[in-house]
Amino acid sequence: MTGAQALLVAAIAAPVLLLAACLWDGARRRMPGLLWLAPLPGLAAALLAADTTPLVLDAARLRFTLALDAPSALLLGAAALLWSAAGAYASRYMGRGPGAERFALWWLITLSGSLGVFVAGDLASFYLAFAAVSLAAFGLIVQDGTPRARRAGEVTLLLAVMGEICLLLAFALLAEAVQGPSLAIADAVAALPGSPARGLAVGLLVAGFGLKAGLVPLHVWLPLAHPAAPMPASAVLSGAIVKAGIIGLLRFLPADGALSDWGGILAGIGLLTAFWGVGCGIVQANPKTVLAYSTVSQMGVTVAALGMGMAMAAPGTGMAVAFYATHHVLAKGALFLAVGLAAGSGGWRRWLVLLPALILALGFGGLPGTGGALAKAAVKPQLGEGLVGLLAGLSAAGSTLLMLHFMRRLIALEAGGTADRPARGLLLPWLGLAAAALLLPWALYGAAGLGDPWEALGKDPVAALWPVLLGAALAAGLARQDRWLGAVPEGDLLLLTGKARRLGAACGAVAVRAEALLRAWPIAGLALMALLLALFGVMLAAAA
Structure with missing residues (x-):
């Protein structure tokens, strides 16, 4: 592993390791003041690791791949800079109470996915990173616990799940189109134009990534979520998180x-x-x-x-x-x-x-x-x-x-x-x-x-x-x-739309119960946290 490749690992590792440190009370209490540090390895990777040789971690043929081309490096650097500035802002804005600790947890999970989409070079790791940035953003949106915030979180979570389903189906079609066992994004994109399911796959990609990017008519979560979230969360939601959709379109739709x-x-x-x-x-x-x-x-x-x-x-x-x-x-x-x-x-x-x-x-x-x-x-x-x-x-x-x-x-x-x-x-x-x-x-x-x-x-x-x-x-x-x-x-x-109102009401009770569970720190994001830590552990084992 070269130094540039190590930076690709560090871009994801830094927020994940800080997330793991939150398992200890002392580290968790200090974490709001450390949020600005977590994106800095990502910034270093953007400056020093663009167009380096992809790092392939076999891990019993899962072949996790980390890669950074020039457009991705540009967006990674800007996103890391915003996350760092907003993290420093959040330390003062959120204070040091229990709510700030919960905010820091969701912040780190979302950050790991936000930076991960720029360096993920295979379908599996990209999907996991995209899921982290899509689903964990819910915790940032509902931080204040107001009815307005909960409602915005409900809509965002519902649409995020719909987007994940679209991408999962699209990735399955892409994997089927690739000749051989490779899950590398480059191989999937090369096979896409000749795929028998080309139209369906591209339509699903546009729907999944377009939802995150805020394309009409899939944009409705943005004007609900951004005003409801605390100020530093609004900044990264609008500035960085929607770019997960943009980088997806750039990476999967060849120009x-x-x-x-x-x-x-x-x-x-x-x-x-x-x-x-x-x-x-x-x-x-x-x-x-x-x-x-x-x-x-x-x-x-x-x-x-x-x-x-x-x-x-x-x-x-x-x-x-x-x-x-x-x-x-x-x-x-x-x-x-x-x-x-x-x-x-x-x-x-x-x-x-x-x-x-x-x-x-x-x-x-x-x-x-x-x-x-x-x-x-x-x-x-x-x-x-x-x-x-x-x-x-x-x-x-x-x-x-x-x-x-x-x-x-x-x-x-x-x-x-x-x-x-x-x-x-x-x-x-x-x-x-x-x-x-x-x-x-x-x-x-x-x-x-x-x-x-x-x-x-x-x-x-x-x-x-x-x-x-x-x-x-x-x-x-x-x-x-x-x-x-x-x-x-x-x-x-x-x-x-009246039907949308009724749909929101039908889903609201479930989402509110989920939100009540997720707001408690020991349970909040535990599944995503465990999945991220497990993935990182597999990557480290493969790199050893």
Whole structure:
């Protein structure tokens, strides 16, 4: 095992070992203050282990594989950075009570899956990591124990199980298509275009990963879960956890033209999602809900870029899409943390949070000079021509409108007293993450093989600026239309459908009983925890 391969193991091992340490009372009490450390090996792996030789752990022919290609490394690094900053923020935000210990447990389980999906190189380990990030997020969402949080957790858990079923069936079809006993993702993807069950397998993959990424109509859990969760959990839910769906689509759907027909379908779903998120978001009063719908919209743009890349067999699509999603990880995580800071600050100090947040927010519309402008430039080869280019520009205008609406709702939040200042334990992680969202895209653009960032922004400044100006004009016109607030409830399609209400009521009693059991620390996540520890033990035995 080389040093780079050891980092791939460490990326998963660090949160799993901290999770195991929670079995001892003393370590469990200290764990909330250690959460920021757990993602750091993942960050090191992203920096030093990209494109290294895959590590295959035979373990009696299970052949667990750890691998990290360049797009996955980009997303792994951003996700690890967000998890670390949000973990430091959570230490101060959650305090040191029993609730914080339970929160730390669910945090570590979810983190292990969130980072694991980027380094898993075979169907079995990817499925386990994806299940961990999907199912354990329930514990973060219901942390506060309010009826709103429990309801959001019920919907999220129900849909997560549906997504897992889709992926399990899809992976079974992929394994059947592979010639021989290999479960490597690379072999499964190579066999997919020639599989007799190609259409069914791809449809199941799109459903399973699209649900996690928040594609319409499978997005309904996001605007319920993100506002209900504690602030640091909202940041990782929106910034990092939805990227499990994006990396799944990137890893399992090749952009080499072999699935060009599905590329067009994905592009259509993505553009619909982009506009749907804007339309539902501009009538929300809660700034966290606005951000959740912004994530829906931005993931729609991400998937549209992937779909167009697949349809055109555009070279470099994987890296361009990963770069776009990387900016979202950092900027959206920073904006969620900013909500907590703005609510606890008063007087002129509040504007020390609001002004940087405004710059980050406008970056989603492509404000020149921001990381968001570089993200838009990265996917221009996929989204920059004809009708699709026009729709992409209009979606950027919609993002500007939505983000200015978010800022208006953020300013309207009840603030602290004029002498209140942000707590240092909250301020420093947010400042670091905000700076990363503004500066890292400039450092990564060239390194990702996307070209010169200054040249990219200087090619067509009018095309980059008009969506921002149009969105700002629309925001000014709608600024006083508060009568529309609340016209679309959180969860939109789910809550507007009577059958869905009845389904939720039928499942609610079961989910509430499950939640009551899962909230007790000795039982909480025990099955997932045991499974993760067992898998890690098998990996270590195979590596020995």
